[in-house]
Amino acid sequence: MLTLTAISRSFGDHRVLHDVTFDVRPGRMTGFLGANGSGKTTTMRIVLGVLAPHGGEVAWNGRPLTAGTRPSFGYMPEERGLYPKMAVADQLSWLGRLHGLDRPTARANTERLLDRLDLAERAGDQLEALSLGNQQRVQIAAALVHDPEVLVLDEPFSGLDPIAVEVVLGVLRERAAAGVPVLFSSHQLALVEQLCDDVVIISGGRVTASGTREELRERYGAKRHELVVSSDAGWVRDLPGVRVVELDGPRAVFELDAGGDDQAVLRAALERGAVRAFSPVVPTLDEIFKEAM
Numbered sequence: 001m002l003t004l005t006a007i008s009r010s011f012g013d014h015r016v017l018h019d020v021t022f023d024v025r026p027g028r029m030t031g032f033l034g035a036n037g038s039g040k041t042t043t044m045r046i047v048l049g050v051l052a053p054h055g056g057e058v059a060w061n062g063r064p065l066t067a068g069t070r071p072s073f074g075y076m077p078e079e080r081g082l083y084p085k086m087a088v089a090d091q092l093s094w095l096g097r098l099h100g101l102d103r104p105t106a107r108a109n110t111e112r113l114l115d116r117l118d119l120a121e122r123a124g125d126q127l128e129a130l131s132l133g134n135q136q137r138v139q140i141a142a143a144l145v146h147d148p149e150v151l152v153l154d155e156p157f158s159g160l161d162p163i164a165v166e167v168v169l170g171v172l173r174e175r176a177a178a179g180v181p182v183l184f185s186s187h188q189l190a191l192v193e194q195l196c197d198d199v200v201i202i203s204g205g206r207v208t209a210s211g212t213r214e215e216l217r218e219r220y221g222a223k224r225h226e227l228v229v230s231s232d233a234g235w236v237r238d239l240p241g242v243r244v245v246e247l248d249g250p251r252a253v254f255e256l257d258a259g260g261d262d263q264a265v266l267r268a269a270l271e272r273g274a275v276r277a278f279s280p281v282v283p284t285l286d287e288i289f290k291e292a293m
């Protein structure tokens with residue numbers, strides 16, 4: 001397991017990370033969400049040891065990361081750094097060799113990945129001759145070619161069409177299933193909602209929510225309910241401990257204060273007439289994200 005504990009970092013006087021704490025568990029896809037400038041890339045660079053934290057610690061399987069204990073990382077940086085003029089397969093094999101693979105293994109891994117990412121026919125082409133989406137697939141292959149123990153990917157799905165997303169997702173899921181912790185940042189909330197096991201939300205350099213996808217939904221969803229009655233539901237506004245967030249004729253969506261009783265609201269509704277619907281509202285990740293910002 002990769003553990004970040006109380007990571008802080010400043011650039012000059014500007015504190016960009018404040019006590020960032022979360023785990024990336026083996027075998028799980030962890031989505032790292034945050035608005036532009038919230039600190040995702042800085043955090044990922046600290047995990048990789050490219051940037052030093054000013055406080056806190058990154059640990060791998062309980063041991064602080066040092067040059068000696070650092071696992072092999074597969075990193076897909078935000079600034080995609082491959083060589084435009086080099087042939088795709090040569091470039092990947094060369095990267096594999098840089099990470100210590102012998103030549104046959106580097107070649108075999110390259111072939112397998114290109115095949116898996118539907119790029120086998122482009123193996124001999126220069127990178128720059130590929131479409132941007134296909135270049136992105138090569139970047140993903142570059143992060144995977146040396147069979148890393150940990151995967152850290154900055155926006156791996158941006159710029160991919162839905163078919164490519166499925167292909168890349170399949171490859172990442174395989175790695176996760178083999179026990180590799182996978183941390184990836186994304187702005188595409190619907191995508192993260194569909195594919196990640198765990199979610200970490202960062203805002204202004206602080207982790208504002210983290211947990212399994214289901215935990216977050218429950219935590220944020222428990223408070224919110226929808227009520228549909230047969231006449232105007234405006235009276236809900238006057239109930240104690242209730243905050244109406246949406247009101248549209250007979251339909252009200254409301255939140256309960258801590259200790260609020262949803263059943264009391266239901267009883268109050270039944271006293272007034274028929275109740276057409278009453279249920280907790282399961283928020284989308286998009287709603288959780290906005291609330292956790």
Ligand SMILES: Nc1ncnc2c1ncn2[C@@H]1O[C@H](COP(=O)(O)OP(=O)(O)OP(=O)(O)O)[C@@H](O)[C@H]1O
Pocket residue numbers: 011016034035036037038039040041042043078
């Ligand atoms: N090398 C640097 N020097 C000065 N400030 C920096 C540096 N790197 C990052 N920052 C600042 O740190 C803050 C966090 O940036 P970071 O790139 O980590 O955010 P991000 O969440 O990855 O954003 P995006 O989604 O736009 O990629 C920003 O205010 C950024 O301007």
